[in-house]
Amino acid sequence: xxxxxxxxxxxxxxxxxxxxxxxxxxxxxxxxxxxxxxxxxxxxxxxxxxxxxxxxxxxxxxxxxxxxxxxxxxxxxxxxxxxxxxxxxxxxxxxxxxxxxxxxxxxxxxxxxxxxxxxxxxxxxxxxxxxxxxxxxxxxxxxxxxxxxxxxxxxxxxxxxxxxxxxxxxxxxxxxxxxxxxxxxxxxxxxxx
Amino acid sequence: xxxxxxxxxxxxxxxxxxxxxxxxxxxxxxxxxxxxxxxxxxxxxxxxxxxxxxxxxxxxxxxxxxxxxxxxxxxxxxxxxxxxxxxxxxxxxxxxxxxxxxxxxxxxxxxxxxxxxxxxxxxxxxxxxxxxxxxxxxxxxxxxxxxxxxxxxxxxxxxxxxxxxxxxxxxxxxxxxxxxxxxxxxxxxxxxxxxxxxxxxxxxxxxxxxxxxxxxxxxxxxxxxxxxxxxxxxxxxxxxxxxxxxxxxxxxxxxxxxxxxxxxxxxxxxxxxxxxxxxxxxxxxxxxxxxxxxxxxxxxxxxxxxxxxxxxxxxxxxxxxxxxxxxxxxxxxxxxxxxxxxxxxxxxxxxxxxxxxxxxxxxxxxxxxxxxxxxxxxxxxxxxxxxxxxxxxxxxxxxxxxxxxxxxxxxxxxxxxxxxxxxxxxxxxxxxxxxxxxxxxxxxxxxxxxxxxxxxxxxxxxxxxxxxxxxxxxxxxxxxxxxxxxxxxxxxxxxxxxxxxxxxxxxxxxxxxxxxxxxxxxxxxxxxxxxxxxxxxxxxxxxxxxxxxxxxxxx
Ligand SMILES: [Cu+2]
Numbered sequence: 001x002x003x004x005x006x007x008x009x010x011x012x013x014x015x016x017x018x019x020x021x022x023x024x025x026x027x028x029x030x031x032x033x034x035x036x037x038x039x040x041x042x043x044x045x046x047x048x049x050x051x052x053x054x055x056x057x058x059x060x061x062x063x064x065x066x067x068x069x070x071x072x073x074x075x076x077x078x079x080x081x082x083x084x085x086x087x088x089x090x091x092x093x094x095x096x097x098x099x100x101x102x103x104x105x106x107x108x109x110x111x112x113x114x115x116x117x118x119x120x121x122x123x124x125x126x127x128x129x130x131x132x133x134x135x136x137x138x139x140x141x142x143x144x145x146x147x148x149x150x151x152x153x154x155x156x157x158x159x160x161x162x163x164x165x166x167x168x169x170x171x172x173x174x175x176x177x178x179x180x181x182x183x184x185x186x187x188x189x190x191x192x193x
Numbered sequence: 194x195x196x197x198x199x200x201x202x203x204x205x206x207x208x209x210x211x212x213x214x215x216x217x218x219x220x221x222x223x224x225x226x227x228x229x230x231x232x233x234x235x236x237x238x239x240x241x242x243x244x245x246x247x248x249x250x251x252x253x254x255x256x257x258x259x260x261x262x263x264x265x266x267x268x269x270x271x272x273x274x275x276x277x278x279x280x281x282x283x284x285x286x287x288x289x290x291x292x293x294x295x296x297x298x299x300x301x302x303x304x305x306x307x308x309x310x311x312x313x314x315x316x317x318x319x320x321x322x323x324x325x326x327x328x329x330x331x332x333x334x335x336x337x338x339x340x341x342x343x344x345x346x347x348x349x350x351x352x353x354x355x356x357x358x359x360x361x362x363x364x365x366x367x368x369x370x371x372x373x374x375x376x377x378x379x380x381x382x383x384x385x386x387x388x389x390x391x392x393x394x395x396x397x398x399x400x401x402x403x404x405x406x407x408x409x410x411x412x413x414x415x416x417x418x419x420x421x422x423x424x425x426x427x428x429x430x431x432x433x434x435x436x437x438x439x440x441x442x443x444x445x446x447x448x449x450x451x452x453x454x455x456x457x458x459x460x461x462x463x464x465x466x467x468x469x470x471x472x473x474x475x476x477x478x479x480x481x482x483x484x485x486x487x488x489x490x491x492x493x494x495x496x497x498x499x500x501x502x503x504x505x506x507x508x509x510x511x512x513x514x515x516x517x518x519x520x521x522x523x524x525x526x527x528x529x530x531x532x533x534x535x536x537x538x539x540x541x542x543x544x545x546x547x548x549x550x551x552x553x554x555x556x557x558x559x560x561x562x563x564x565x566x567x568x569x570x571x572x573x574x575x576x577x578x579x580x581x582x583x584x585x586x587x588x589x590x591x592x593x594x595x596x597x598x599x600x601x602x603x604x605x606x607x608x609x610x611x612x613x614x615x616x617x618x619x620x621x622x623x624x625x626x627x628x629x630x631x632x633x634x635x636x637x638x639x640x641x642x643x644x645x646x647x648x649x650x651x652x653x654x655x656x657x658x659x660x661x662x663x664x665x666x667x668x669x670x671x672x673x674x675x676x677x678x679x680x681x682x683x684x685x686x687x688x689x690x691x692x693x694x695x696x697x698x699x700x701x702x703x704x705x706x707x708x709x710x711x712x713x714x715x716x717x718x719x720x721x722x723x724x725x726x727x728x729x730x731x732x733x734x735x736x737x738x739x740x741x742x743x744x745x746x747x748x
Contacts, residue, residue: 011722012293013383016376019297023373030365030403037408037444041437049432125424129432132424136415 020170028177035181038140039188042133046188055130056189058123063114064190067107068182074103075179078152078172085159085168093168094159097152100175104149111142134189141185144178151175207307209299211284212711214306216606218280219599221313222273223683226592229268230673236261236647241659241666243648256345258647259328264316266331267353270449271360272316274591276309278456279364282598283371283395285606289704290389292380292723292743294715297373305366312359319352327353330645332442335427335435339419347420354417361406368399380703382723387742389702389727390473394459397483398452401490405448412441439501443494450586451490454554455483457594458525461547464601465529467700468544469536470738472728475528482521489518499567500574508567515565519558526551526558537731541698542616546597549624550589557586560635575645578638581631588627596623596679603686604693608710611690615682622675629668633661699739702727706743 016022046052081096115135118124125135148171155171158164208214238245239253246252253261284302288295296302319326326349329338333353341347375396379388415426416438425431427438466473473479495503495511529551538544560582563569573579596619603611637658642649649655649662696705704711706721721743729740732747740747 011381011720012377013379013381015378019373019377022376023298023301023369026369026372026403027365030368030407033404033407034411035407037441038411041408041411041441045432045434045437125418125422129425132418132426136418136424136426140411140414 018166020166021173024170024173028173031177035137035140035184038137039184042137042188045129045133049130052130055128055134059134059190060114060117061190063110064186067110068186070103070107070110071179071182074100074107075176077103078168078175081159082168082172085165088165090159090162090165093165094156097156097159097168101149101152101156104145104152104175108142108145108149111138137185138189141178141181144181148175148178207303209295209303210713211288211296211299211302212606212713212716214302215281215283215285217306218276218284218309219606221310222277222281222595225268225272225276225313227676229265229273230676232261232265232268233669234673236265237662237666237669239647240649241663243650253647255647256328257325259330259344259645260326260346260349262645263327263330263333263353264320267316267327267357269587269591270331270453271357272313273595274453274587275360275364277595278453278460278591278598279371279395279398280306280309280367282391282456282460282595282602283367283399285602286704287371287374287392287395288378289605289707289711289716290392290702291375291378291383292703292717292721293374293378294717294720296370297377298370301366302370305363305370308359308363308366312356312363315352315359316356319349319356322348322352325349332439332446333416334442335416335419335438336429339416339427339435339438341420351417351420354413354420358410358413361410364402365406368403371395371399380720380723383703383742384723387723387726390462390476390479391456391459393480394455394462394483397487398455401448401455401487402452405445405452405491408441409445412438436498436501436503439498439503440494443497444491446497447494448487448490450590451487453587453590457550457590460594460598460601461529461550463700463702464543464547464597465532466728466730467601467698468541468547469533469538470730471532471534471536472726472730473528474531474534475524476726476728479525479528482524486518486521489514489521493518496565496567496570499570512565512567516562519562519565522558526555541600542611542613542620543597543601545617545620545624546593546600549620550593550597553585553589553593553624553627557582557584557589560585573638575643576638577634577642577644580644581634581638584631584634588631592623596620599683601698602704603683604697604709605704605707606710607687607690608693609686609688609690610693610697611686612682615678619675619678619682622678623672626668626672626675630665630672633665637661696741701729701739701741703742706741 017025077096077100081093081100084091084093084096123131125132151171151174155167158167205213208217235247235250235253236258238247238250239258284296287293316326324346326346327333327338328344328346329350333350337343338350341350344350375388375392415424418424419426419428419433425433427433427435429435462473462479493511493515495507496515499508499512533548560578563573564579564582600611600616603609638644640658642655642658646652646655649659693709695708697709698705703721703723707717712718723742724745725740725742727742729742729747731738732740735747737747
């Protein structure tokens with residue numbers, strides 16, 4: 001995003017927020033609607049099928065809990081990374097970003113183990129509509145985790161070079177969003193039964 | 194910033210300049226419009242002369258017919274309306290009108306176009322795969338679309354979903370850019386209250402898009418899974434719900450009409466004051482109405498589904514809200530008409546297209562009231578009445594609005610004027626034939642002619658309507674031929690037209706401060722400052738009948 005250099009030279013009306021932050025908020029606003037529509041579809045379907053309570057009780061609540069903790073901690077680390085990036089402490093900022101990434105990877109490892117466990121029991125996305133929703137929504141969320149990890153890794157590279165430190169905040173926004181989505185997914189599939 | 198854009202690839206192809214990206218969108222969109230128009234020619238010929246080979250195409254069987262109408266709708270909405278009204282005009286005019294040197298994220302802007310371009314290729318590729326392109330209608334309702342064996346189309350439909358998803362993603366990237374640019378890069382003095390209506394309308398359209406498209410993106414992915422790995426989100430055999438898709442689709446589909454309508458109303462809002470030399474009537478009222486209708490836009494979607502099998506009790510609130518939503522748009526249209534009142538009007542081509550947009554869209558709006566009231570809608574649902582109604586809204590919006598904009602801003606785009614005589618011939622033929630096509634369709638729908646019937650002569654009660662089918666088809670052919678006047682005018686004027694001055698229409702907004710065409714880097718020789726509102730025409734006490742936004746004092 002090379003535009004910031006150009007705007008400094010031109011006198012403008014007051015900005016709402018830095019370009020990157022504003023742009024990310026806009027993007028996330030539309031992402032909210034993606035998951036909003038999806039979760040609403042799932043909730044309506046769930047309300048119509050009382051039999052789904054039984055399927056929901058078969059999801060691995062323990063792993064879901066661990067993953068929730070992992071993501072929350074990871075979000076905390078990215079906050080710390082941003083905190084130190086603002087104070088231009090590249091070392092500490094980079095360290096916390098690395099931890100945020102590692103916990104994200106760990107989340108995927110647990111999620112993968114969970115899928116494998118379910119496949120072993122013969123549960124697939126084709127088993128029934130509940131499992132279709134389960135695999136699709138958690139899968140789409142996992143995809144967002146992967147994208148977030150890529151963004152975080154690219155940001156870590158910038159931190160180590162000591163440039164574009166404002167991107168830590170933007171990456172953090174995305175990472176928090178992915179975290180928040182999980183906060184909604186977790187009770188809907190793992191707890192409610 | 195890129196250091197220099199002297200070589201061909203950087204300048205014409207992978208350009209990050211909003212003006213070049215706008216031109217890329219414009220040209221791609223116009224080519225797709227031609228393609229969409231030719232498809233209409235083929236299936237209208239089939240309807241008027243069923244069973245006869247269509248000149249230039251050949252025989253149309255019912256499968257081909259379904260593919261043609263599907264792709265016609267898809268192309269006209271997603272590959273003509275959106276890229277031209279948002280991609281071309283939004284990209285070109287937002288920075289110019291707010292006095293910015295480019296978009297907030299030039300690289301993202303380039304990626305947005307190229308994502309769109311790839312989506313176009315994917316859509317076109319679907320014509321050449323085995324089984325041909327999608328055939329489930331532009332709405333792609335399941336279960337027809339959810340299982341390949343139902344329609345006989347496998348990869349064509351999958352590519353269709355992929356292409357639409359890519360196109361949405363491209364518009365999303367553009368939208369992030371439009372909003373950030375408008376919020377952050379307005380030149381000194383360009384307060385929100387001084388922003389041209391066009392920019393407001395782009396803003397509102399983008400917001401409408403961003404808050405409505407999400408559920409459909411999810412729905413499209415679910416549809417793709419149903420088709421490929423065999424899940425049953427939308428197929429009833431394992432508990433899926435076809436109606437859910439309709440909800441996801443129309444939750445987006447209704448705001449989508451405003452995604453197209455608002456930019457078009459924005460174009461008209463710039464043109465009418467210029468050629469009536471009067472301020473836009475009711476600037477604030479138009480803004481309030483737009484905001485009001487943008488909120489309501491998310492609460493009316495089920496008026497498309499009155500006979501879909503949804504809970505009939507839902508018809509009442511959705512019908513009521515639909516009737517209410519016509520009020521703010523009536524306010525906007527009346528504000529435009531009031532702008533004309535006692536103006537000193539020049540009937541230029543862009544002006545003619547602009548008022549035609551209002552007049553024809555009015556017919557679209559009025560015919561829509563019947564569709565909005567559940568009891569009346571049940572009678573005309575799925576007939577040519579509906580087809581005609583939405584063409585009376587979408588043709589004025591996309592085609593008339595776009596043409597008004599092209600004729601008006603052509604000098605700014607390309608630095609030369611378009612030919613007025615050719616423009617007027619083009620206008621009159623287009624406007625008249627358009628009505629000759631769609632008024633018979635209204636009547637046929639009232640007469641009970643269902644749509645999506647490839648051969649009307651198969652039904653005894655439709656035989657009496659073949660005369661109207663023929664009238665509409667002949668009018669369409671004349672309309673398509675008349676576009677040659679536009680195409681010739683467009684390319685001839687690009688190279689040989691009269692050189693345009695910076696402000697050929699004596700208009701007030703900032704884009705006319707930039708040279709025609711604008712400076713390659715940074716648009717303006719000096720970024721202007723803004724001292725007044727956007728529509729100060731014929732200010733009492735001023736000799737000059739327009740007061741540019743950038744002028745500190747006007748005599
Ligand atoms: Cu609607």
